[in-house]
Amino acid sequence: MIQIENVSKEYQRRGRSVIALQPATLSVEQGEFVAIVGPSGSGKTTLLSMLGGMLAPTSGTVSVLGENLYALNVAARSRFRNEKIGFVFQNFNLVPWLTALENVQLPLTIGRADAAVQRNRALELLERFGLADRADHKPSELSAGQQQRVALARTLISTPRLILADEPTGNLDPDSRAMVMETLRECQRQFDQTVILVTHDHSIAESAERKLRITEGVLTEERPRLNVASA
């Protein structure tokens, strides 16, 4: 499913070189639930961005579903992301001037899906998340938990093969947190989706099938299931 080979990331800040991720090699199988932990600024988000095809590594290759992401041109990579990868953000990143329904539709709008298909699928998902009556509400009119559920619905509308979640429960109350985690696990089980989740929550990390840690850019396997090597 995911294969990264000797991937590293180095930034230039004020004329100085900053290593965000030391060369790392990692393999994730289809349907795995992987947690990545580590202190803030350690490189977790950098790794997630590279896995999502949004940040080109300084060295190494990132393959998802057999596709070398950074060998694709920008447009092809964007299309790949639209069809195969879903993101869940800590701050939900809902578009404030769109309704819940329209926010959920967005990936299909970008993919130029038929308007009726967009609407029906979005309504189905909102109903599944108990938000059918909030379809016409703007994000500012929803609670944090409701917003994250809308964001989850948006992620799932294109049935991605890979879900990259960036601290998805960080801003949620316990009930909403439980609901989000249950949904992600259900997706993994029901649709064989691969979930890679960055978290500071110890219990969530422990409940994952695999636990990876990044400290000062060095990726290590804390609880291995598959072979992880940090070069």
Added chain:
Amino acid sequence: MTIRSLVWKEILQRPAPTIAALLAVALGVAALVSVQSIATSSEAQVARQMNELGANLLVLPKSADLQDYYAADLHNETLPEEYVTTIILAQAVGVEEMAPKLCLQTRIDDKDVTLTGILPRTEFFQKSSWQSVDLMFQEMEETKLGSKHENCTGRTCQLADADMQDLKSYAKTRVVHDLAPFSILVGADAARELNVSEEDEIEIMGESFTVAAVLPASGTVDDQRVFAHLHTVQDLSGMGPVVNVIEVMGCCEDVTDGLVAELEELLPDARVITISQLVEAQVSMNRLMSRLSYLLFAILMLVGGASIASVMFANVSERRRELGTLLALGATPALLQRLVLMKASLIGVVGGAVGLLFGAVLAFVCGPMVVDVPLGLSLQAIGWGLISALIVAMLFSYFPARKAGHLDPSVCFQDV
């Protein structure tokens, strides 16, 4: 939901900056459309007048200032009326008709009116001061004021006596065959203003006059005037046998140059000008106005463009996280660029349309205050305005669009 509806919803969410940019563009288009429409209409009017008055000359006092052919008599300088006799006696080639005039500003029913004295054709040979040359006149063919221009095809040559007999034809021919001393011709606008019609009696400067005819509208200042017999106006004014201007109608433009030279020699104390000289001044003024409007348009469009660029840059910066999220959801950089450019094109098109509307209203409302002509919109200005508005909006949004396309999608993670 479509990409277009995304653009539309975003504009509705943040209307103020969009409206500001739109107004900047609209202002430029409005300026172009209004000024160009006025200039074009004025040019058309001048061309029409030129066509009608092509071979006409004006004999004016040397010191008289002149900007408008139809208002040539609206000044305080005078010429002796006997200049009319002098011109007739010279029997210049191509002189078909003459119209000496004297203007008097007065009030009728508490309304300001220009009372204009005109000399009917029958009077040209009857003025008492001209008695000495009566015998000579008798030898002249009474229907000709000058020598015949051989093989002439000019318009005024075809002016029939019947045309002059009809008082209402004065608005067009500017010549009247006969007019009683206390009869008046009233311009279309003046008749409406004074609420008079034919056969009505009205009092002017203590004398009672009969309305002999209400003239049809001519689109000139004559519409606001009241015309009476020249000698009556001279008596009312107490100025004696003088006129403000003598309009000489030539038979055709072929005789104009020769006539000017001959009249200048004949009347050294007068100034003789042709309609083409006058028209040249008006046309050059119109062209200057037209060129200035394009300059003004260019400046306003640059300001509008800068405003659009500023709004778009601010918009892209403000929406970094939102645009980053769209990238994360699979939008291509080209799609983000298109979102910005679609918004810009909407500003251009709507701004252009608003400007066109505003410019048209401005032209129709303010136009008649600037030039006294019926207005029509300049299609060329409309075309230029709308196309330029769109191009400027797109051009000045290019860099903001590029910025959107080059956004780092990782911005959507930055809070972690």
